[in-house]
Amino acid sequence: MKILLIEDDALLLGGLQKALEQQQYCCDVATSIKKAQQHTLDDYELIILDLGLPDGDGLTLLKQWRQQGCKLPVLILTARDSLDERVKGLDQGADDYLIKPFALAELLARVRALMRRRFEKTENSLLFGSLKLDMTHHQVWLNEQELTLTRMEYAILRRLMLHPGKTVQRDRLQQDLYDWHDDIGSNTLEVYIHHLRRKIGAGTIKTIRGEGYRLEQQEE
Structure with missing residues (x-):
């Protein structure tokens, strides 16, 4: 919080x-x-x-x-x-x-x-397709199965789910990581995005070249 x-x-x-x-x-x-x-x-x-x-x-x-x-x-x-x-x-x-x-x-x-x-x-949950994020207890589910995320992965996913279908700028996501880390490397964001994609689906987070990232619904 x-x-x-x-x-x-x-x-x-x-x-x-x-x-x-x-x-x-x-x-x-x-x-x-x-x-x-x-x-x-x-x-x-x-x-x-x-x-x-x-x-x-x-x-x-x-x-x-x-x-x-x-x-x-x-x-x-x-x-x-x-x-x-x-x-x-x-x-x-x-x-x-x-x-x-x-x-x-x-x-x-x-x-x-x-x-x-x-x-x-307020209802303190975010929904995006089969993803559910509980902002009170810092829990995430995919297809009703709870996921284990690190604090940094959770911070990135929360920010993306607050703006579903919209591009979130790299600077905004990196600032969320600074809330947990004093030393953020140049590729730290990409590393956590990579880990998140493995957990929630590679096609769910789209890279918008030169801008940032966006959540997108995966095709069935």
């Missing part, structure tokens, strides 16, 4: 990122509104948002996202501890509100609670 963490305090940012990754969350970071806007929200399951950012108020960004139809759960971090400020944040679209300073254990508990609520409201 992937989280976008928006916080300008470098010390707090580093500590939160490390703690979240130790809990098996993938975590991208941004230190300003401008940098946060460069991320594609469809890539995430949750946003952790500081309000006091160097180039503006995080609530302005949250309001903009909600107006654009973003439904991701948002956990606000802030030093603003008045009741009026908390009410304002919730009215602008926040799902939860945590006052600084806070205990790390409480933040992690709130993250887990927001994730549970999100998955209880």
